[in-house]
Structure formats: C-alpha cells, structure tokens
Amino acid sequence: xxxRYDFKSVESKWQKYWEENKSFKTFEDKDKEKYYVLEMFPxxxxxxxxxxxxxxxxxxxxxxxxxxQGFNVLHPIGFDSFGLPAENAAIKHGxxxxxxxxxxxxxxxxxxxxxxxxxxxxxxxxxxxxxYYKWMQWIFIQFYKKGLAYKKENPVNWCPSxxxxxxxxxxxxxCCERCKTPVGKKNLSQWYFKITDYADxxxxxxxxxxxxxxxxxxxxxxxxxxxxxAKIAFKIDGTDLSMDVFTTRADTLFGVTYMVMAPExxxxxxxxxxxxxxxxxxxxLDKVQHMNDIERTSTTNEKTGxxxxxxxxxxxxxxxxxxxxxxxxxxxYGTGAIMAVPAHDQRDFDFAKKFDLEIIPVVDPGxxxxxxxxxxxxxxAEGTMINSGKFxxxxxxxxxxxxxEWLNDEGIGEKTINYRLRxxxxxxxxxxxxxxxxxxxxxxxxxxxxxxxxxxxxxxxVEFTGKGASPLTTSKSFGECTCPRCGKKAKREMDTMDTFLxxxxxxxxxxxxxxxxxxxxxxxxxxxxxxxxYIGGVEHAILHLMYARFFQMALHDLGLVxxxxxxxxxxxxxxxxxxxxxxxxSIGNVVSPEEIMGKYGADTARLFILFxxxxxxxxxxSDEGVEGSYRFLNRVYRLVYDFNxxxxxxxxxxxxxTTDADKELNYVLNGTIKKVTEDVGGRFSFNxxxxxxxxxxNCLYRYRERPDVxxxxxxxxxxxxxxxxxxFTPHICEEMWEGLGHSDTLVxxxxxxxxxxxxxxxxxxxxxxxxxxxxxxxxxxxGMTREDMEKTVMAEPSVQALTEGKQIVKVIxxxxxxxxxxxx
RNA sequence: GCCGGAAUGGCGGAAUUGGCAGACGCACGGGACUUAAAAUCCCGCGAUCCUUACCGAUCGUACCGGUUCGACCCCGGUUUCCGGCACCA
Numbered sequence: 001x002x003x004r005y006d007f008k009s010v011e012s013k014w015q016k017y018w019e020e021n022k023s024f025k026t027f028e029d030k031d032k033e034k035y036y037v038l039e040m041f042p043x044x045x046x047x048x049x050x051x052x053x054x055x056x057x058x059x060x061x062x063x064x065x066x067x068x069q070g071f072n073v074l075h076p077i078g079f080d081s082f083g084l085p086a087e088n089a090a091i092k093h094g095x096x097x098x099x100x101x102x103x104x105x106x107x108x109x110x111x112x113x114x115x116x117x118x119x120x121x122x123x124x125x126x127x128x129x130x131x132y133y134k135w136m137q138w139i140f141i142q143f144y145k146k147g148l149a150y151k152k153e154n155p156v157n158w159c160p161s162x163x164x165x166x167x168x169x170x171x172x173x174x175c176c177e178r179c180k181t182p183v184g185k186k187n188l189s190q191w192y193f194k195i196t197d198y199a200d201x202x203x204x205x206x207x208x209x210x211x212x213x214x215x216x217x218x219x220x221x222x223x224x225x226x227x228x229x230a231k232i233a234f235k236i237d238g239t240d241l242s243m244d245v246f247t248t249r250a251d252t253l254f255g256v257t258y259m260v261m262a263p264e265x266x267x268x269x270x271x272x273x274x275x276x277x278x279x280x281x282x283x284x285l286d287k288v289q290h291m292n293d294i295e296r297t298s299t300t301n302e303k304t305g306x307x308x309x310x311x312x313x314x315x316x317x318x319x320x321x322x323x324x325x326x327x328x329x330x331x332x333y334g335t336g337a338i339m340a341v342p343a344h345d346q347r348d349f350d351f352a353k354k355f356d357l358e359i360i361p362v363v364d365p366g367x368x369x370x371x372x373x374x375x376x377x378x379x380x381a382e383g384t385m386i387n388s389g390k391f392x393x394x395x396x397x398x399x400x401x402x403x404x405e406w407l408n409d410e411g412i413g414e415k416t417i418n419y420r421l422r423x424x425x426x427x428x429x430x431x432x433x434x435x436x437x438x439x440x441x442x443x444x445x446x447x448x449x450x451x452x453x454x455x456x457x458x459x460x461x462v463e464f465t466g467k468g469a470s471p472l473t474t475s476k477s478f479g480e481c482t483c484p485r486c487g488k489k490a491k492r493e494m495d496t497m498d499t500f501l502x503x504x505x506x507x508x509x510x511x512x513x514x515x516x517x518x519x520x521x522x523x524x525x526x527x528x529x530x531x532x533x534y535i536g537g538v539e540h541a542i543l544h545l546m547y548a549r550f551f552q553m554a555l556h557d558l559g560l561v562x563x564x565x566x567x568x569x570x571x572x573x574x575x576x577x578x579x580x581x582x583x584x585x586s587i588g589n590v591v592s593p594e595e596i597m598g599k600y601g602a603d604t605a606r607l608f609i610l611f612x613x614x615x616x617x618x619x620x621x622s623d624e625g626v627e628g629s630y631r632f633l634n635r636v637y638r639l640v641y642d643f644n645x646x647x648x649x650x651x652x653x654x655x656x657x658t659t660d661a662d663k664e665l666n667y668v669l670n671g672t673i674k675k676v677t678e679d680v681g682g683r684f685s686f687n688x689x690x691x692x693x694x695x696x697x698n699c700l701y702r703y704r705e706r707p708d709v710x711x712x713x714x715x716x717x718x719x720x721x722x723x724x725x726x727x728f729t730p731h732i733c734e735e736m737w738e739g740l741g742h743s744d745t746l747v748x749x750x751x752x753x754x755x756x757x758x759x760x761x762x763x764x765x766x767x768x769x770x771x772x773x774x775x776x777x778x779x780x781x782x783g784m785t786r787e788d789m790e791k792t793v794m795a796e797p798s799v800q801a802l803t804e805g806k807q808i809v810k811v812i813x814x815x816x817x818x819x820x821x822x823x824x
Numbered sequence: 825g826c827c828g829g830a831a832u833g834g835c836g837g838a839a840u841u842g843g844c845a846g847a848c849g850c851a852c853g854g855g856a857c858u859u860a861a862a863a864u865c866c867c868g869c870g871a872u873c874c875u876u877a878c879c880g881a882u883c884g885u886a887c888c889g890g891u892u893c894g895a896c897c898c899c900g901g902u903u904u905c906c907g908g909c910a911c912c913a
Contacts, residue, residue, distance in 0.1 A: 215907075218828045222909045229913080247913060260913090303911085328911045338913050346825095347911050420912060541908080611849075612836060618906095620836070624850055631863095632849085638864090678840080688838065691848035698848090701865090767844050772894040774844055812893050818843055822893050 001644065001739030005637040007601030011731040015113055023747045024075065024118045028527045032072035036528050037063045038507055038567075040536030040544070041078045041125075044104035045085060048111045048593045050576040050583065050609070050621065051537065057606040058573060058615050058686070059535050060117045064727035065680045067118070068751040074528050075118055076510040078125030079105050082133075082499045084162060084178065087432045091466035097432040098460075101128055111593065115602045116730050118747070123513040127502035128432070132509065134455035135519035136502055137437040139551075141448045142558055144438070148194045149426075151438075151446060155264065155331075156425060158186040163470075164429040165190055167498060168422050169223075169543045185289070191427040191436060191495065195550050199224055199419045201564070202549055211569030213616070216541040223542050225420025230404045231335065232413035234259060234312040237320060241267060243312060246334030246418055250407070251399040252341040254388040255362035257352065259312045259323045260305065260338050262331040263288045268308065271323075277309035281325065288327045303328060303351040314339075315412040317389070326351065334418050342378065349378035362387045363396045424547070426498045431462060431471035433496030441483035441490040450484045456492070470494055503544055504551035507531055507566060522560065531567045538572040545570070571684055574618040576609070583621070591621050603729035604630045610686040610728055633732055636697055636725065640736040643704070643718055647711065651741055655712035661703055662710055666758045668699040669717050673754035676724045686728070693725055715740070720752050768793055768802075769820040775802055786813040793819045 002009075018024065028034075039059035042052055056077075063075035086097035093100075105126060112119070125132055143149045157166040161181040165188060170177040195202075203224045206217045229248035236243055243259065261268055263285050272278045284306045305326030312323055328347055329338050342352035343361040352359055361372045363383040370379060372386075385391045391399050407413030427436060435456045437449040449456055459475040472478060472494050483490040505519070511528040512520040530552075536544075545567075552566040575582060578589040596605045608629035613619040657666050672692045679689035700717060703709065719740060726733035726746045737746050760782055766789070768776035776798055780789065790813050793799055799821075806823040813819045 213829095215828055219908050222827065225909080225912065227912075245913080249913080326911095328913090330912070333912045340913090345913070347913075350911090418912080420909085538907085614837080617830095617837090622836070622850070625836070628849055635864095683840070685838095685840085687836090688840095688848080691838075694848055765844090769843085769894075772843095772892095777844075810893060812843095814843060818894090820843080820893055 001641060001735060003641060005634050005732065007603060007732070010735045011114070011116065011601055011603070014731045014734045015116055017734070017745070018116075018118075018747070019113075019121075021745070022122075023745060024120050025122060026072065026074050026120045028524060029072045030527070032070070034074065034528055035066045035071035035533075036074045036531045037066065037533045038076070038510075038531045038535070040534075040540065041080050041503070041506060042108065043083060043085075044079045044081050044101055044108055046104045046107060048108060048115075050591060050593060051573075053115065053593045053605060054573055054576055054609050054615075054619065055535060055537070056112065056115060056117050057609050058571065058684070059533075060115075060606075060730075061610065061680060061686060061727045062533055062535075062684075063118050064730065064747070065751065067747065068723070068727070068749060069681070070750065073118075074123075074510065075120060076123040076125070076513070077112065077117070077119040077121070078123075078506060078510070078513075079108070079127065080499065080503050080506070081105060081126045081128040082433045082496075082502055084430060084432070087430060087464065087471070090432075090464040090471075094464075096460075097464075098128070101432075114597055115593075115606065118730075123510050125506055125509050125513050127434075127499070127506065130455045130457060131516065132506075133434040133502070135509070136434045136497065136505075137449070137454050137456060138451060138519055139505065139555070140434075140497070140501075141437060141451065142560075143193065143554060144448055146554070146558060148197070148554055149191060150194065151189055151191050153187060153189040155185045156188050156190055157183045158188075159183055162430075163466075165425055165427065167425045167500075169424075169546075190425050191438075191493075192423040193426050193550070195424045195547075196419060196421055198550050198553055199226065199421050200417075201553055202421075202546065205549070205565055209565060209567075209570070212567075213570065213572055216538065216545065216570060216572060219541045220546055223421065223546065227418050229416060229418065230407060230413050231416040232315065232339065232407060234315060234339065236267075236271070236323070237311040237313055239271070239310070241271075243267065243323075243337050244335040245337050245339045246416060247339060249341065249344065249400070250403040250413070251385065251388075251391070251396045252344045252362050253314070253316050253339070253403060253407075254391075255341040255343050255360045256314050256319070256321055256339045257342060257358040257360055258321045258340045258355075260326050260329045260340055260351070261308075261323060262329045262336040263325045263327055264331040265325070265336045268325055271310050272308050275309050277307070280306050281308055284325065291327075303347070303354050305351065305355070307355075315407075315410070322357075324351075324355070332422060333420065343375060344378055344380055346378040346380065349375070360387060424498075424550075426501060427493075427495035428498055429470040429494075430496055431458070431464070433499055434502060435472075436493040436495055436497055438493040439481055439483060439490045440493065441486060441488060443488060444483055444485045447483055447485045447490075453484075470496075472496070500543060500547050501551075504547045505555070507534075507548070508555070508561065519560075522562075526562050529561065530563045530565060531569075533569045533571065534567040535571045535573060537575070541572065571615060573615050574613065576619050576621060578621045580620060596626065600626060600630045601731070603732045604633055607633065607690065607729050611690045612687070614687055615684055632694060632697070633729060635701075636721070637732060637736065639697065639700055639704075640718060640722070640739060643714065644739055647715065649711050649715060651715070652712055653716055655710055655716070657713065658710075659706075659708055661706050661708070662713060663761070665699055665703045665713070665717055666755075667761060668696055669720060670754040670756075670758040672696040673720065673724060673752050674759070677751070677754070680727065690728060693721065693728075696721055722746070723749055723752055764816045766793075766816065767818040768796075768799055769818060770802055771822055772820060775799075782816060784815065786815060789813040789815065789819055793821075 037059055039055050063073050067073040081101050086101045089095050089100045090097045157171050159166055159176040159181055161179045171183050175182050203226055227248050229246055230250040231244050231246055233242045233244055272281045305324045307322055307324050310323045311320045340348040342348040342359045344363055364386045365379055365383045383396055385394045385396050385399050404415050437456045439447050441447055459478040461475050462471040463474040464471050479492050481490055481492050508520050508525050512524040548566055553564050555561045556564045583590045608626045612625055675692040676689045679685040722733050722736045734746050763779045764782045765777055765779050767774050780792055790811050803823055808823055810822040
C-alpha cells in the first residue's frame with residue numbers, strides 16, 4: 001500500500017488479479033442458495049455512457065454483496081449485438097456490419113473490465129454470434145410448430161428512413177422509435193408472433209409480480225388494454241350480411257342512431273359496388289389511405305366520413321339506421337365497426353352534430369341542470385335507463401350485464417373481451433439480424449428449415465447501398481435452396497428477425513452459455529431461474545419487458561422452462577442527466593465514463609453515481625459531487641494507511657470494549673453494518689448505505705484522536721469498514737485489505753454480522769414534549785417502562801418549571817423515545 | 825380525458841412502523857497548518873424575531889381542511905411537475 005492513493009495502479013492491479021484468479025467464475029452448486037442478478041445487456045454502440053455505468057454499478061453492488069453473504073451468485077454480461085446502426089455504418093463508411101459490431105464489442109468489453117464489474121466472463125453471450133442465433137432460429141421453429149408464428153398480409157407500419165416495417169411498440173407518437181421519422185402504412189406480407197393469445201396471462205400475471213414497480217405494471221396494463229364488453233350482430237338491410245360491432249356500453253343499445261365502419265372494412269367495397277355511392281366512398285378511402293398516423297390523429301375532433309347508402313337494423317327494436325364509413329373507427333381494434341350512440345359517446349356526438357343525425361337519450365342523468373332532450377355534449381356518466389323497453393328504470397351500469405345476458409338468450413350478441421394489444425410483427429427488411437429459418441416451396445408452402453441445418457448463416461456476399469430492398473436480397477447464394485419437405489427448388493425467407501427477439505431469452509442462455517447441443521439445458525435453467533433481480537432502464541418497460549415475459553410463457557408452455565415469469569424483482573434505474581437535461585451530443589453536455597475514469601478512477605465514478613441519488617430517481621451529474629466522492633475515498637485510504645503505519649499488534653482480535661469512546665465506536669460500527677446490510681439487500685438504497693459508511697469514517701477519525709485508543713478494536717473496525725465498502729468501490733478496498741495484512745481476496749470474505757446488543761446503549765436521549773412541542777431533552781436509562789419514564793420525567797426540575805401552574809391532562813410515554821405532557 | 829408517480833434548506837437528498845424534520849454529501853462562510861497556495865484538519869450553515877453575546881421564541885416538508893396527545897408520514901379536497909395510454913368504441 002503506497003502512501004498516496006494511486007487509483008490507476010490500484011485498479012489495474014486488482015482487475016488483473018480477479019481475472020487471473022477467475023474470482024467470479026460460477027458453477028451450479030445445489031448445496032448453496034442461488035442468486036441471479038441481471039443487468040440489461042448493452043447494445044455495442046462503441047463506448048459506454050453514464051447510463052451504463054449506473055446500471056452496471058448497481059448490479060455489481062448487489063452481486064458482490066450477495067456473494068459475500070454466501071449466495072451462489074450468477075452475474076453475467078453480453079451484448080445485444082444485432083441491429084440497424086451496424087448496417088448504417090456499412091452504408092455510410094463501407095465497414096462490414098460484423099466487423100463494426102465486433103470492434104465495438106471488444107472496445108466495450110475493455111471498458112466494462114475497467115469498471116471492475118464482477119462478471120463471469122466465461123458466460124458472455126453475443127446475439128450476433130452464430131452460436132447464439134442458431135438457437136434463436138431453433139426457438140422460432142418451435143414457436144412456428146406450436147402455431148405461435150404465422151405470416152399474413154396486413155397494413156403495417158413502415159419507416160421510410162429505416163426501410164423496414166416496425167412493430168406497434170416501436171411506433172412512438174406516430175414516429176419511428178429509432179429515427180423519429182413519421183411512420184406510414186403499407187400492405188405487406190409479414191411474420192407475426194401470436195402474443196395476443198397471451199394477453200390475458202400477460203395481464204393477470206402482473207398481479208403476481210410484487211417485486212415490480214407499479215409504474216411499469218401500469219404501463220403494461222395500458223398497453224395490453226383489456227376492455228370487457230359485448231359483440232352484437234346488426235343485419236344489413238337488403239343483404240344477407242350481418243355486421244358485428246364491439247361495445248363496452250351495451251346499456252345504450254336502444255340509443256343507436258347510426259353505424260360506422262372503418263374505411264378499410266372488408267364489407268365496404270361490396271356494399272357500394274355499382275351504386276351512386278361507389279365514387280364518393282372511393283374518394284374518401286383514397287384520402288384516408290394517403291395519410292400517416294400523425295395526420296390521421298392530428299384532426300382530433302373534426303369528424304369526417306361518408307354515407308354508404310345502406311342501413312343496418314337494430315336487433316333490439318328493429319330500427320333502421322344509416323351506415324357511414326369514417327376514419328375515427330379503426331380496423332385494427334374490435335370488429336372494425338361500431339354502433340353509434342351520440343347521446344352517450346362524445347365522438348359519436350361530434351359526428352352526429354356534423355352530419356345532422358338523430359340523438360336519442362337512453363340514460364337519464366337525474367340532474368335538472370342537464371336537458372336530456374337538448375344535449376350540448378354527450379352524457380357518459382351514470383344514470384337511470386329510459387327509452388329502453390323493459391330496461392327502463394334500471395341503473396345503467398347494472399343494465400350492461402342485464403342487456404348482454406338478454407342478447408345472449410336471443411342469440412344476437414355475446415360477452416367479449418377486446419385488447420388494444422396486437423400481434424407482434426417480427427420480420428424486418430434488414431440484413432444485420434437473425435435470418436428467419438423459413439423456406440417457401442411452391443408445393444408445400446412455408447416450411448421450416450431442418451433443425452440439423454441450423455444455423456441459417458447470414459451470407460457475406462451482400463451489398464449495402466442504403467436503397468431499395470434488404471441487402472440480403474443482393475446475395476447470390478442465400479435465397480436459393482431446396483424444400484426441406486419435398487426436395488424441390490425453393491426460396492428462402494429474405495427477412496430477418498426483430499432484434500427484440502434476441503433479447504427475449506438471453507437470460508436463459510446465460511444459464512448455459514456454451515451449450516452447443518441445445519439452447520439451454522433445462523436442469524441448469526431450473527437451478528438458476530428465475531432472475532432474482534433485474535436492473536435496467538424504464539424505457540424498456542413495455543417493449544423488452546413484455547416480449548421477454550411472452551417468450552418465457554411460450555417456452556414454459558413448450559415445456560422448456562419451469563417458470564411462467566422470468567423476472568422476480570425489477571429495478572428501473574433513473575436517467576443520468578446533466579444540468580437538468582438529458583445528456584446528448586446535440587446539447588453538448590455529455591460526460592463520458594472514459595474521461596471520469598481517467599481523472600478519478602472507476603471506484604470514484606461508481607461511488608458518486610450510487611451516492612448522488614436513489615437508483616430509481618433521475619440523477620443529475622455534478623462535477624463537484626464527483627470531487628466529493630474522490631475526497632472521501634482519499635480520506636478512507638489515509639485512515640487505513642496512517643493506522644497501518646503505527647499499528648503494532650499481531651492481528652489478534654482479542655479486545656474489550658471499555659471506554660465510552662469504545663462504546664460509541666462499537667455502536668456506530670454495528671449500526672453501519674446493519675444499515676448497509678439492509679439498504680443494499682432489502683431496499684436498494686445505496687445512497688443511504690454509503691452515507692452510513694461515511695459516518696463510520698467520521699467516527700473513526702474522531703476515535704483515533706483519543707489518548708486511549710484500543711488498537712485491536714480499531715483494527716477490527718477498520719477491517720469491517722473495508723469489507724462493507726468493498727461492494728461499492730472494490731479496487732481500493734482490495735488494496736486496503738491487503739495493506740491491513742490479509743492474504744485472501746475480499747470477494748470471498750464473509751459479510752460481517754452485527755451485534756444487536758451493541759446497538760443498545762446504557763442511556764438513551766429522550767424528548768420531552770409539552771402539547772406535542774419539543775421542550776426538553778433528557779438522558780435516561782435504556783429500556784425504562786412507561787410508568788418509570790413518566791415518573792423520572794415529572795421529577796425533573798426543568799420539566800416541573802415548564803408545567804408549573806398548569807393542569808396536566810394526560811401524559812403519553814413512548815419507551816426510549818419520548819414523553820409528551822398534555823397540559824391546559 | 826383516463827391511469828401511475830412525485831413535490832422537503834442555496835443544491836443532491838435523509839427521516840424504513842404516526843414520535844427530535846433537514847442524516848450524509850455538495851456549495852458557501854470562518855478558523856488552524858503554510859512564506860504562500862493547494863491539499864488536509866476543525867467549526868458554522870432552514871427562515872424570521874429577541875439579544876452586545878449567551879440563552880431563547882415563533883414559523884417551516886406544494887396548497888386548503890380533517891383525524892390524533894403528536895402528521896413530511898394517515899384521510900378528504902386543490903395546484904404544479906414528470907411518465908404512460910388516448911378518436912380503443
């Protein structure tokens with residue numbers, strides 16, 4: 001141990017030590033309780049940013065702490081390494097996507113090692129490696145065989161800039177999640193996963209995820225968007241057709257005055273063919289189809305539509321009502337058609353006003369301020385049924401179920417549940433992704449590649465022009481193949497998989513990363529899964545976290561994994577900002593981890609980022625704060641160095657705690673162990689854990705100034721300080737640990753236990769309140785009964801002075817805390 | 825509009841079960857050491873008032889009200905901010 005804290009040599013020394021000794025290598029060990037801590041793996045963009053540092057620092061503290069507490073800890077890392085940036089680099093700079101990606105991976109591996117993270121590097125996974133995507137393809141085939149994957153032509157989201165389709169989840173405010181370009185619609189034949197089959201389970205299981213933030217669960221609930229209602233059939237007058245509508249307001253059925261179909265509804269073309277309505281309908285359709293989602297929703301309240309010349313018959317009262325098409329009805333939700341009740345739905349009301357349609361009230365608000373026959377807006381609240389035949393007089397909320405029951409008996413409707421969630425569009429017209437292992441044969445249709453032929457390798461004879469179809473289509477070798485079923489000439493699928501598939505099961509692969517016979521061995525995943533603590537950014541609340549849950553459920557149904565849910569506990573870390581704003585190149589406020597590690601070292605960077613804010617909250621980067629953390633580490637280092645210089649003992653731990661100063665130090669020491677143990681292990685409050693370690697350091701600085709220092713005890717306290725600080729700042733702690741004369745690495749040192757009795761002092765300071773206001777503080781013996789406390793306090797002259805001449809109404813005593821005297 | 829979360833000194837934040845509001849750190853001010861500076865160590869640091877000073881008093885956790893001996897914490901209402909969903913029938 002040098003006199004000065006030289007973080008550069010200390011950090012490289014211990015990183016080398018951990019690596020050479022394989023300090024973090026993990027095996028399945030049935031005799032030990034396992035703990036799986038996982039941080040969301042990074043995309044290899046080139047360099048780490050502060051968000052990564054925060055994510056991995058949090059995970060590393062948990063991993064190191066659990067390991068010292070005797071758990072068999074799985075703490076892996078890898079790279080989510082397929083995706084568009086690699087391909088864009090190829091187009092822009094002519095670098096091969098594979099080379100670009102692997103160079104970045106190596107760069108980032110180096111940076112992660114510099115942070116001193118306790119990963120088992122032997123389990124590293126890269127999703128762009130054939131060893132990985134082979135099993136991705138295998139899983140795809142299992143899903144296909146199970147009927148979970150299908151190809152279908154549909155209007156899909158198309159990003160003109162990325163030149164590919166997007167899943168609904170990747171369209172944010174009508175724009176591409178990645179490049180922010182407005183997304184258009186295209187009719188294309190694409191591969192889907194039937195995630196909607198799992199809508200109910202994805203929703204209901206959320207209640208079992210007690211270790212998840214409420215915020216994330218709410219976001220997923222909103223996204224799945226379950227609504228319970230009824231499907232009702234309306235006959236179309238003068239045809240054999242019947243149109244189904246979905247409604248959550250079956251109680252308003254008698255108030256229907258018109259119907260609306262989505263412009264894309266399959267009936268529309270046939271219904272207007274050859275009539276005078278054909279031309280205006282076609283014109284409207286053209287207009288709607290040329291709008292992207294932003295334009296379509298920007299005219300929020302201004303309703304448009306066209307009458308199609310046909311009428312529907314209300315099954316409950318035989319009333320003939322006109323059918324319109326309008327873009328406020330969406331083909332993708334419900335049945336793509338609605339019954340319109342302008343009196344009780346604002347959208348229908350706006351439309352009815354514009355087209356001068358009838359408005360029939362069927363729910364009476366029972367409020368004299370509302371003129372039910374002359375509404376100025378739709379009445380959507382609770383009321384009493386009117387104009388509704390036998391339902392009149394009933395509460396409308398109760399009438400919903402009664403109406404559905406009746407419709408069911410009459411055979412004209414039934415209870416239905418609808419979801420906002422759509423099937424997951426998983427194919428992409430891009431090169432740098434897992435090839436979809438499907439083959440199209442003229443005779444056999446779509447056939448999966450034979451499993452023994454996996455992986456279907458990405459070809460390298462491709463061109464990146466940035467124009468036209470996917471680069472894969474430029475390969476001479478890739479497309480041609482034979483049908484795995486009949487052996488005839490056939491064509492390979494040219495699309496690749498959405499990279500969100502790769503990240504939907506990587507946590508399973510970590511359990512058995514090097515398996516070349518299977519995606520993973522069930523015995524191993526049974527041992528390690530599920531993930532005890534998952535840590536990552538809240539931006540993945542819907543996309544990744546829902547897809548991964550879906551994968552786990554589907555794999556569970558295939559008998560491949562034990563649990564239905566992959567992540568037991570979830571911690572969503574807040575963003576790292578600078579000056580209250582997101583760090584970004586365009587603002588120019590980016591602080592790079594490289595720069596900070598170079599100036600202060602990894603330990604300081606880790607310490608600051610954990611100390612500056614609780615993990616879930618946003619963290620504002622502060623250069624002064626970093627200085628403070630660096631100062632603290634120097635302060636600890638000096639404490640240990642100075643102690644060593646003067647230490648004359650032989651390492652013996654025999655000592656007595658005698659003086660008041662000993663007792664105080666013992667109290668603070670045990671309090672710190674308790675606080676750090678609970679804050680790290682229980683509630684992930686790293687900032688308060690660190691603050692209590694700082695208090696211990698302050699206490700030791702005071703203690704060492706005393707003339708009667710108990711050297712053996714102080715050694716014990718300093719040893720313990722170094723142990724509890726080590727999960728946060730491992731390098732400097734290893735160095736100090738060695739300096740303190742220990743030969744073993746801190747990684748395997750058992751976590752200290754605290755002595756509850758040391759936390760009980762002989763006397764305790766209590767507060768004396770008069771009418772709830774603090775007036776006096778007294779030292780009394782610990783553990784006094786309420787009665788004794790009251791007697792002691794009342795006998796105190798200062799208290800008597802305070803209550804003099806007043807009538808004592810009541811005295812409340814809380815043991816070891818306070819006495820409150822209520823006076824008049 | 826619906827749903828979720830938040831609001832505490834100059835700043836980041838603490839108070840874990842209803843019991844001393846402001847731990848710990850940053851910034852700032854003062855002192856010690858030094859020829860000097862840096863570093864380090866020590867002290868102070870919510871507001872207002874009283875006081876030469878000490879001592880003390882009052883107010884104070886977004887706002888209004890309630891429950892309680894006692895409320896940052898529980899209940900009712902309001903405001904602002906952040907996030908999600910939204911022409912979803």
